[in-house]
Amino acid sequence: MTKKTIVVAKSSDLASGAMLPVIVDYTDVVIFRDESGAVHALADRCSHADVKLSEGSYDGGEVVECPAHGAKFSVCSGSALCMPAIASVQTFDCSENNGEIAITYD
Numbered sequence: 001m002t003k004k005t006i007v008v009a010k011s012s013d014l015a016s017g018a019m020l021p022v023i024v025d026y027t028d029v030v031i032f033r034d035e036s037g038a039v040h041a042l043a044d045r046c047s048h049a050d051v052k053l054s055e056g057s058y059d060g061g062e063v064v065e066c067p068a069h070g071a072k073f074s075v076c077s078g079s080a081l082c083m084p085a086i087a088s089v090q091t092f093d094c095s096e097n098n099g100e101i102a103i104t105y106d
Contacts, residue, residue: 005104011096014039017060018088021052024103029092030054032075034061041092041103047071048085054098 008022014033021030021044028044030053044052046066056067063081065072071085078091093104 001106003104003106004094005102007100007102009101011099011101014101017058019054019058019064020055022103024092024105027105028052029103030052030064031094032058032064033104034075039094039096041094041102042073042075042078043090043092045089046085047073047080047087047089053089 006024007019016021016033017035019032019041029041029042032040044054048071049068051066051068053064053066056065058064059080062074062076063072064075069084072081073089078089080086080088092104
């Protein structure tokens with residue numbers, strides 16, 4: 001299957017330490033800019049409960065916390081970092097060029 005790349009935001013839309021929900025081909029995704037300036041993207045759904053991670057809290061580093069039950073996930077790898085979540089969250093390739101943030105997906 002050929003990968004597709006779509007621009008989802010302007011770089012100026014995502015401040016350092018912030019997250020932004022976007023839609024990629026009918027899929028809810030949340031993008032993050034960590035304090036070092038790197039961008040990351042995860043599926044915007046907790047693997048434990050059907051809740052949007054973008055409604056939770058983000059520490060500006062590597063951790064996003066689900067608003068429902070406090071499950072925490074790595075924004076870099078999607079890995080579940082604590083209970084009640086045990087499954088990872090899907091990650092997406094995310095890049096930033098010429099003032100735009102893009103996601104590559106299947």
